Amino acid sequence: MRKVSALLLTSERRAISGLAGLYASRMLGLFMVLPVLALYADTLAGSTPLLIGVALGVYGLTQALLQIPFGLWSDRIGRKRVIAIGLVLFALGSIVAALADTIGAMIAGRALQGSGAVAAAIMALLADQTREQVRTAAMATIGLSIGVAFGLAMVIGPWLAAWAGLPGVFWLTAVLTLVSLVVLWRWVPPAPRRVQHRDVGMDRQQLRNVLTRPDLWRLDLSIFALHFVLMAIFVAVPFRLVDAGISAAHHGLAYLAIMGLSFVAMLPLMIVAEKRQRITRVCVLSIGAITVSLAGLGLPVSDGYWLFAWLFMFFTGFNLLEATLPSMLSKLAPAGAKGTAMGIYSTSQFLGAFLGGTLGGMLASVGGLNAVFLGCALLALVWWGAMLNMPSPPPLASEVVALDDTGADTMEVLLEHLADVAGVEDVMVVPEERLAYLKVNRQQLDEAALARLVTPPRT
Template sequence: MYQADVMSSDERRAAASLASVFAFRMLGLFMVLPVLATYGAELDGATPLLIGMAIGAYGLTQAFLQIPFGMLSDRIGRKPVIIGGLLIFALGGLVAGQAESIHGVLAGRILQGAGAIAAAIMALVADLTRDQHRTKAMAMIGMSIGLSFAIAMVAGPLIAGFAGLAGVFYTTSVLALVGIALVGLVVPTPRQVQHHRDAGVVRGAFLPALANRDLLRLNYGIAVLHALLMACFVALPLALQEQAGLPREEHWWVYLTALLLSFVAMVPLIIYAERQRRIKRVVLGAILLLALTQPVMWLTMTSLSGLVAAIILFFTAFNVLEATMPSMLSKIAPAGSKGTAMGIYSTSQFAGAALGGILGGAVYGSFGLGGVFICCALLAISWLAIGATMGEPPYVTSYRLAVDPILVRDEALLRRVLDVPGVAEAIIVAEEAAAYIKVDTQLLDREQLDRVIAPGTNTAHTGGE
């Protein structure tokens, strides 16, 4: 028998509280997106380029600091890094809220991004959950990010309509302080900081991950996806207000409608991709849809119903890609290197967000709204061309198994593990007394694997991606 597949109360508390901390922070970042293009134009010194830079600026400092902050948390502890990052984020909100010029808002957004705590939170999740429940905890955080994005798209315009752009930024600071309270009062403190290869960066795996062509395609893709998102938020709020005639205070219902319908539409696509093992087909279809929605937005700008329909299609494609690409990374990343691959992937995502804001603002300033949408379409087409060269990913699941300490230094253990039916890749990490394994669950002989890893004992396992 395996250990009971039930999270303990401490694990549930850790997962729920850390998911909430992550959500509050992302909510603060996202709330600005639907309002900065319309309200930011009233700031002193505002230009399309500077507004675009302010929209994506958080990604620049996030990209540079996320991996270093994660490594710092290995040395000084997770909670000090997380609390410090949230304090920086709160300070950024105050700086932007008090700003009367676009330059002040830009400085505040750069500060907000400097609170780069994503890697530290993921590492703390790994410290506070057993192997067999870690994926559930990570999934809770993933769902909290999606929920925070949906809430932010509605809350941003509503708060801005009531309290202005400054009110939005002050709200982000309050959310950061709530996150600090959760970390200090609710999140359990781990007995010891551990380094998990599936949740943190491994120095020896860094260069191989950068050289992996399949991972490079994913990194390019996530950078383009978030560049498109930031560039679109330079143009979409302005198109809704200036072309379709919808007051900026009422934009919330457009985003709410688009996100609700897109969530409904994406579920069957994701189920099809995973169960029928057709991820490549679904991903390429979503990229094509991204490319097609851009000229449609341009051509329907003066029709509110047409523009809303195009926004729904855009968010459907975006949500499908946002949900499936991490699963692809988990399948492609070599055994024991998922944390490193995810760190590079996240850095690419934030770098794409920064570049997308700059690109959207620059193109809008020179070529107008239509230029932004056409530029986004060309970016999506470039991704489609690169994505078409990828193969179907291996449909494998990642496991981290505790290894019997007596066996961990047995040089023949790795060969015996690889001989188990269904095992595709494996490495043995002696210092962790653990094996990182990738398996095809449809072929895996789990009982044989248990006998090989820890004969005569019960072993625990993680649940996959």
């Protein structure tokens, strides 16, 4: 067994910075449309609230259908090739949307954007490029980049649309995607290996185990509902801001203030959730806040300052759940099955985005803007009830230990020894990868005993 330095290598720094930037620019392009499409799509021929909702969410359908196949495809023909194909599809979709003069063409462009479903391939390439000891930090960097991209998109999208129109948003997205292709081939180093990573990629052998876990299903429901209500309300929120006297050109400033304050408000709650092991309580509290805020937005008391109070409450809950749900998933996923659990979780997220946009548009078409908020509040109430009695996950963390070339018999002995270490709750040894996947309780972990097993004796 071997243990290496956790300091980043130059190649790892380039891979992490390049892939995080690539991921962030892609998400920026997807999310910039969110606060502006409903306002500006009225100029498109054939536009209706229902079809605007479909245009908002349809990228989620193609993402959900193709993200796992793209990830598996990258195992066969290479990560960079698949990512490049996905980025080209995303750029083509952006161009189709930029040139669209009908709502049908806009829907086609958004669907084509989503067909560039390279999230799993990007994560797999990052895993190829990083050692086990730094991979968790590398994945956290990707997660941070997504959060930053979402916040920037909410501010930049309205400003850019007011200056260059809705086509300008998509043209910028196409340009950023082409820049990402250059970064992929010129900055991100060639991967030294291409193997399956069970902490990142899909493992078909683990699929049944993950799908039959009620606690993981609750998390899948949560991310589905969270992105359902997010996509649905943006059929209506831009019009509420206009009714409040805020011009479309200044919506970015409104979102900047709301998102900034909600981020400050979520930080202490997130610390309490992780440090004091109150993560489930904080999640239930966040869902309750989202439910109340949606109900408030659907009632007459949603004008003036109340509008901003409800939106502040919604985004505080949203940001908290975006941060805590993946943490819960990491704690609950079996050893060696985190990538499989995350694949199902992400598919649920994209399906939620598609159905949220579509049904949000339908509710707006049938019952007006208030119906969108009240319908989402009802879904959130059901979601709150489903999560209410969920037990808190144990304070477990994932560890990946690299192994020396040893025989199968030695692997079996190692598995037994690792399982006997205090604080090690679950173990999977994968001989073909020369890796051991552990779930450990850091509060109880006997680090000295673990170090003796993973560090070769000095001679």
